[in-house]
Amino acid sequence: MPMADGREQIKMAEDVKFKVSIDGIPVEVSPGTTILNAARQIGGDIVPPAMCYYSKLQGSGGKCRTCLVKVSKGSEKDPRPMPKLVASCRTTVMDGMEVQNITSPEVMEARKGVVEMLLINHPLDCPICDQAGECHLQDLSYQHGLASTRYEFERRTFDKIDIGDKVQLHMTRCILCYRCVFVADQLTPQRVHGILGRGDAAEISTYIENAIDNEFSGNVIDVCPVGALTDKTFRFKNRVWFTKPVEAHRDCPTCSGKVTLWYKGEEVLRVTARKDEYGEVEAFICNTCRFDKKATSDWTIEGPRDVKPTSVISLNHYDELAPPPVVKKSLSLQEANKDQFERAKELL
């Protein structure tokens, strides 16, 4: 049989697909795909939450543990389950792998624990936080959080720090996900901030208060999953659910110029990159588009942004808890989520 040349070998490798099942739903993905991205190819409720992974930032993931899943079958060749829950953003699939996310009470219980950990130092200042309504930790707390804390020690607190003239760092809210560090590393020519210290002393800091001063620095605001990095031009101006998001673009020499304008009446209160269903930006935008173009005449308006009907932005309040069908059918999952159902009832 003639040997396949290099290009044919690459083509053959591209054609290889691994069969995986996540919460019983089959999907075929390329080798090297992570469990999280395989789940995103299926979509919907079985996609694990991700607070630190960001598909557009190389090396992200593996920090927050919100994406834990159970691998109940390792692969076709070695069907043994993995002994511990694994971070789905960092674990690649094997052929024949079977994964459980929302069908595993163990995963749901572990996720509750992760949320409790993340909230140890994170203040519940959602009523005054600009990220409220768009905060992934707020959503997770609503879904998995406890009504009270078991933590009795003093919490970490920090003074607010100005990072440049447009971005404010509220370190008390930071969950050390590293996304902003990757943005500075990968999108800007010089990185002047990072995580200093370790363990309980770890904090985001600019080296000797250096400002992040370059055209793409504003993207740290968009990637921050909580309200630790906020837009000083928008701070305390409005609640996000009172604003109207509109898609617009301009001919920008620096970035794609594709943005979302957030209106209150006739006024553009803020400009952000467009985000996908996982809260990740579609394309990073420059500071000129973000901070300096706040007149409607600067933009070509495309139309209202499509907002999920369940989003607090479109509804003005949280929707009634609608458990996915898999939870409705399983008594053990209903039991595992009992607190959540009760809390939802109280809120109605």
Ligand code: SF4
């Ligand atoms: S400031 Fe925000 S983006 Fe940066 S590490 Fe903290 S939580 Fe993550």
Ligand code: FES
């Ligand atoms: S998203 Fe996987 S560890 Fe944070």
